[in-house]
Amino acid sequence: MSRYPFADVEPRWQRFWEERRVFRTPDRSDKPKYYCLDMYPYPSAAGLHVGHIEGYTATDIVSRYKRMRGFNVMHPTGWDAFGLPAEQYAVRTGVHPAKTTADNIANFRRQMKRLGLSYDWDREVNTTDPAYYRWTQWIFLKLFERGLAYVAEVPVNWCPQLGTVLANEEIVDGKSEVGGFDVVRRPMRQWVLKITAYADRLLEDLKLVDWPESTLEMQRNWIGRSVGADVDFALDGHPGHVRIFTTRPDTLFGATYMVLAPEHPLVDVVTTPAQRAAVTAYGEAATRKSDLQRAELTKEKSGVFTGGHAINPANGEKLPVWIADYVLMSYGTGAIMAVPGHDQRDWEFARAFHLPIREVVTGGNVDEAAYVDLERGVAVNSTAPDRSFSIDGLEAARAIPKITEWLASRGQGRRAVNYRLRDWLFSRQRYWGEPFPIVWVDGEPVALPEELLPVRLPETDQFRPAGTGEKPEGPLAALREWVETTDPRSGRAARRETNTMPQWAGSCWYYLRFLDPENPDRIVDPESERYWMPVDLYVGGAEHAVLHLLYARFWHKVLFDIGVVSTPEPFMKLVHQGTILGEDSQKMSKSVGNVVGPDEVVDAFGADAVRLYEMFLGPLEASKPWNTNSVEGITRFLDRVWRLYVGEDDRLHVDESEPPAAALRVLHRTIQKVTEDLEALKFNTAIAQMMVFVNEATRLEARPRPLLEPFVLLLAPFAPHLAEELWRHLGHRESLAYAAWPAFDPALVVEDSVTVAVQVNGKLRATLELPRGVAEADARAAALADERVRRFVDGAEVRKVIFVPDKLVNLVLGAR
RNA sequence: GCCGGGAUGGCGGAAUGGUAGACGCAGCGGACUUAAAAUCCGCUGGGGGAAACCCCGUGCAGGUUCGAGUCCUGCUCCCGGCACCA
Structure with a gap:
């Protein structure tokens, strides 16, 4: 029995595509463009x-389909090749990361080509290539020029084992995401990007994109915009005031104490001599704690009274000032007014330290729990002592603006907006990353001129972090000849910045470089940028829902502001492919031993089978387990397709007969279904329909060309090697990569007769074959004539008939 | 705790409020074969029945509707994210 000879066919077509540069994409064209992007791999x-x-096959199918629909398709890939694993490997073995990276890239490229992915390989980019990172550095200069990159002494997450600082997002459960090592907090001089300056636009412009709701929500939560008021509390016995942020200024009269973050600068001022020792001890303990340790202690509220007091601007009351690590220095002003009656955390703290709780919003019982409902309840006990102001009787929606205006008029507060989003910690004490285009002159950072880019990563064979535990530095700091330089503008002695950029940097803008990968003069040609942007479809893992996708949007907006890009958002439609689990429904992992590798399955079943199988598994977005048995099912399908066209003698046995009408209808329904499903990225049901077609076609005695030739084109995006081979067998000289996608005849997708469901009181009792377009009266008569229906009607009055044309007759009976 | 998504045969899954289980896997039966594999054909949610057919069935409990896997309310469990953000 002949089978699809994938081992012979697939490499042959891969060579054909490569040698003929079949998927080379012109920079511009009269055709409409379609930019179909994968998240490029590390x-x-x-x-x-x-x-x-899974993701790469999905975009490949879409790209191949769009080409056949007449689009000029941009479908590139490249390498996100800076990063920790290669550097860690270098530390262990001494093998240079550039060598490791080059080897790995060669392997990835080989594996991708084996799958028949139709990338334009002439557009490949590599973030570690100086010709690429030159432009990453260029963007950094633009950020620096605009004040969006600055140096700050910030408490950072220092990972001693990795010898580097990590962003909050790179820490999972208090351990480093890479390696799972301990992380401690420590103040350090770092480069920081002012992403918070774009917080509002990053939030607002989420309206412009077609993204999964879960991802939009994660980004909104990450940005975490909240509107409220800043309120100033005068210090008792000291000049100046402490400023707090609150979303509930309407509860100001309910404040019974205040809390400063342990690191707050006013702690020293307000602390009384009697409390100093306790305050200092608490503060030192808090700064040493890692975030994990702080989080672990959330169940038990802790804190210390400073001995000092502040004055409530609303009623002049003296409030005790505490410090507690449930107030974070990094959010708002690092200080709060505590309203235990109407805030869960304050309530717990007040309970623990026997502080008073006062009700200022009705509706709950503040002795039992904080009452935080914003919708219900009105203000009480909220009148100024001199009766000049009151919000009593008002619900929160009215009370909040009223008291905010009152505070503003007295210079004691103002409306304020805060974001959870923090500025982006942008430097790493690593070797394998982009060097900063910065030199230090007299303790000030100075930008290098653009003409000196790229600042190349210097050669070394020492990849261990330099410096000491107290003053950690990256490996570059040890390279004296490289570090010591002169400021090219002033000629003065200078030291190079020895940190490098984080891995996110290169991936923030790679989608732009694909459009013009060789350009030595510009980051991207403006005309190409205007033609191709934005990305029409972006497919990648949900693990990038906030980090990569937020950082890339940020850089894109900066590039928009300086006129480099023409669209406010880079990625119009985003889809996350689901995780492929192991055969045991567990996450694939080496330690569990359930990992399935592409080479082994391509060896065993061929690229087309693996592609088709992964798409047939289920919806693209869903997580689903791998099942090797089912791959064999797909192999059977491809063999059936092969035998439909090619006989035992290995020759085409398609004939020139007229296909039967019924078979032609199945073909046209299949064209319709596959087309619609491709537009909706529903690959699994498209494949199911192709199976239906093949089952029907297999039943026929003849092998009519008018039936079988269009089907090859439908199959082509999914199983391109098999399709090209059959296309050639059918006598075509050219690749089908740009053949026109078949159209369906609307008259041929409908049957002459339809199956109508007959229900009695909503329960299915019979199905009838009736002519399409049957009139209600006729359908009703046919239904009532049916024995299976009559039995249930049994002389009862038919009170009502629901008729759905060509679908259903529902006879509703009166009570008997 | 909060936010988002989900739960359908033995398994992966399919179903604009209108015949639940398309398609595939696994299983069973048949054809071909000396035999097996491969291939082709048929059956395959559960229960009852000799059969015609009947009853039950989409996580649980209700509701809306002529009609609910689909819409609404309240739960349970699973997955992902956030986690003292004032």
């Missing part, structure tokens, strides 16, 4: 895994 030593294949 080329790990492990090679591609079956999870990568």
Whole structure:
């Protein structure tokens, strides 16, 4: 029995596509454009895994389909090749990360080509290539020029084992995301990007994109915009005031104490001599704690009274000032007014330290729990002592603006907006990253001129972090000849910045470089940018829902502001492919031993089978387990397709007969279904319909060309090697990559007769074959004539008939 | 705790408020074969029945509707994210 000879066919077509540069994309064209982008991979030593294949196959199918629909399709890939694993490997083995990276890239490229992915390989980019990172550095200069990159002494997450600082997002459960090492907080001089300056636009412009709701929500939460008021509380016995942020200024009369973050600068001022020792001890303990340790203690509120007091601006009351680590220095002003009656955290703290709780909003019982409902309840006990002001009787929606205006008029407060989003910690004490285009002159950072870019990563064979535990520095700091330089503008002695950029940097703008990868003079040609942007479809893992996707949007908006890009958002439609689990429904992992590798399955079943199988598994977005048995099912399908066209003698046995009408209808329904499903990215149901077609076609005695030739084109995006081979067998000289997608005849997708469901009181009792377009009266008569229906009607009055044309007759009976 | 998504046969899954289970896997039966594999054909949610057919069935409990897997209310469990953000 002949089978699809994938081992022969697939490499042959891969060579054909490569040698003829079939998927080379012109920079511009009269055709409409379609930009179809994958999240490019980090080329790990492990090679591609079956999870990568899922997303890459999906975009490949869409790209091939769009080409056949007449689009000029941009479908590139490249390598996010800076990063920790190669550097960690270098520390262990001494093998230079550039070598490791090059080897891994070669392996990834080989594996991707084996899958028949139709990338334009002439547009490949590599973030570690100086010709690429030159432009990453260029963007940094633009950020620096605009005051969006600054140096700050900030408490950072220092990972001693990795010898580097990590962003909050790179820490999972208090451990480093890479390696799972301990992380401690420590103040350090760092580069920081002012992403908070774009918080509002990053939030607002989420309206412009077609993204999964869960991802939009995660970004909104990450940005965490909240509107409220800043309120100033005078210090008792000291000049100046402490400023707090609150979203509930309407509860100001309910404040019974205040809390400063332990690191707050006013702690020293307000602390009384009697409390100083306790305050200092608490503060020192808090700064030493890692975030994990702080989080672990959330169940028990802790804190210390400073001995000092502040004055409530609303009623002149003296409020005790405490410090507690449930107030974070990094959010708002690092200080709060505590309203235990109407805030859960304050309530717990007040309970623990026997502080008074006062009700200022009706509706709950503040002795039992904080009452935080914003919708219900009105203000009480909220009148100024001189009766000049009151919000009593008002619900929160009215009370908040009223008291905010009152405070503003007295210079004691103002409306304020705060974000959870923090500025982006942008430097790493690493070797394998982009060097900063910065030199230090007299303790000030100075931008290098653009003409001197790229600042190349210097050669070394020492990859261990330099410096000491107290003053950690990256490996570059040890390279004296490189570090010591002169400021090219002033000629004065200078030291190079020895930190490098984080891995996110290169991936913030790679989608732009694909459009013009060789350009030595500009980051991207403006005309190409205007033609291709934005990305029409972006597919990648949900793990990038906030980090990469937020950082890239930020840089894009900066580039928009300086006129480099023409669209406010880079990625119009975003889809996350689901995780491919192991055969045991567990996450694939080496330690569990359930990892399935692409090479082994392509060896065993061929690229087309693996592509088709992953798409047939279920919806693209869903997580689903791998099942090798089912791959064999797909192999059977491809073999059936092969035998439909090619006989035992290995020759085409398609004939020139007229296809039967019924078979032609199945073909046209299949064209319709596959087309619609491709537009909706529903690959699994498209494949199911192709199976239906093949089952029907297999039943026929003849092998009519008018039936079988269009089907090859439908199959082509999914199983391109098999389709090209059949297309050639059918006598075509050219690749089908740009053949016109078949159209369906609307008259041929409907049957002459329809199956009408007959219900009695909503329960299915019979189905009838009736002519399409049957009139209600006729359908009703046919239904009532049916024995199976009559039995249930049994002389009862038919009170009502629901008729859905060509679908259903529902006979509703009166009570008997 | 909060936010988002989900739960359908033995398994992966399919179903604009209108015949639940398309398609595939696994299983069973048949054809071909000396035999097996491969291939082709058929059956395959549960229960009852000799059959015609009947009853039950989409996580649980209600509701809306002529009609609910689909819409609404309240739960349970699973997955992802956030986690003292004032």
